[in-house]
Amino acid sequence: MTESIYAIGTVGTPWGEAEKALWLSQQSIKRSYLEHVASQLDAIPAGFQLVCYGQLDYRSFGASEYPLYAVKSKVWDPAKPSVLVTGGVHGYETSGVQGALAFLQQQASEYSQAFNLLVLPCLSPWGYETINRWNPKALDPNRSFISNSPVAESALAMAYVHSVSKHWLAHIDLHETTDSDNSEFRPAKAARDGTVNTNWNIPDGFYLVADTKQPAPDFQQAINEAVAKVTHIAEPDEQGCLIGEPVVQPGVILYDTKAAGLCAGMTNAAFVTTTEVYPDSPRSTPENCAQAQQAAIAGALDFLLKQP
Template sequence: MVQQSSYPIGLSGQVWGESEKAKWLKAQTIKRSYLQEVVAKIAPFAEHFQVDQYGALSYNPSEYPLFVVKSKQWSEDKPTVLVTGGVHGYETSGVQGAIRFLETKAKEYEDRFNILVAPCVSPWGYETINRWNPNAVDPNRSFYQDSPAEESAALMAYVEDLGIDITAHIDLHETTDTDNSEFRPALAARDAVEHSNWNIPDGFYLVGNTELPADDFQTAIIESVVKVTHIAPADDAGKLIGAPLSQFGVINYATKALGLCIGFSDSVYATTTEVYPDSPKVDDENCILAQVAAITGGLDYILPLSKPLT
């Protein structure tokens, strides 16, 4: 018999059907405002950057418009950097870190790069503090053709329409204690599979692409972030979240095969940040600053690839 963690929805050994998903959705509640905490902060960027609405979620289009912020001085001669936040809406510093980068640092790089930032890919998840979307689908496992997650599909379609190559893609995430207390048990119940809980790393780490690890790029980001916050040590088995280290503070996943956000862009330089906001060593501001440091560390590393416009 299939074994799984106890969860209040569904029966052990049975994959969720529509009734279980509906019951799960009914249990979700709005806990914060996407329009107030995210959209209101994006609007002023239109003074200096180009703010594009690339869609709206069908769950409630007026409440969940989707935005990207991009350089006005767009040029085919400059490499393009994509920053994504809020693919998992509950991971707050990913969203606010993307916004803080636009507020404080992005202008310093726009003469060398095309800057493209999607601050909150999953706004319903942001409001309900959820990993999944309302259909109990994980957007960060859905970045592939005919995606079941409209959050993922909308971003991929927008980037494809730009007709450009993405040189670097930095996707801002968190690993939280609720990964073990809520989201992994829910996943086990939904799919009727066994999910053993892993040790939550205390500190910042990165997830690179197994097929194109860009080791020096990852090192540069770690060296930038360590000036702001602590890097997660490996566990007793020499791993982070069950994966072996490729270097201090870095593991690699098969990002494209898993449907992860950094996999769809086919970037030479790609990484997923993981901040640990539940650590007693950090606060909300420190987590946001760590995300900004990750972006700037990556951009500083690839600066030699770019050239200032004359």
């Protein structure tokens, strides 16, 4: 592991408004949310409806207005268990977005008789367009699923999800761990916060982050078994860890999702997981990573179908 010093700011001093403005000035639009994500939602299957649950107005940051979309079961049946799928909480993590869209287009109908389904495929469209972990205010949506959240991406998603249902059986949150975590995002976070960054080892492969308070090991195992048919599961490092956390079962680590303000902690679902796939692996492709995310959703739902 190596320490990395970021180009903006003074070591040991948290960023002020000047440093945040300098960081923002270095961001640029690299791809289109409307083209890659929103336009794909024209093809949702019968039995589902497209909902615009909010709008992000980032024109004052030199960007655009972004409509936020969800796809939900058209008939929400209180007698059915409800399952939430989220992607693009970190906009740069492409396979989560594309995996959620592929699931909607190819598989959601298969599960619609058994479950109420709600899919938010891209919570952070500005992050998607600029290939960024943060929003334009240099805030991380995936540490901001908290009461009175200062992050619009998180607050709008929470408000909508809670308005749809207070009772969720499961939540699958789709993420990636990338080489840019070490080259850009972790050093930037340390600089922003006035701390010193120590890079972690990037796991080569797919793994899951379960909730410390309710780890549901059989659920995690079933997802990894489904994904293993598509791509490889990450092996622990020499210390028996993935991203610095002890491996508690093959391909699974634990976080306290609510305490950390993670998206996966926004409900009280009994079955919760955060997927992580490594798109920079020489053994993977973008298509393969999206397929892994899709397999994770299907594996989770197949497991739930077998529960009493």
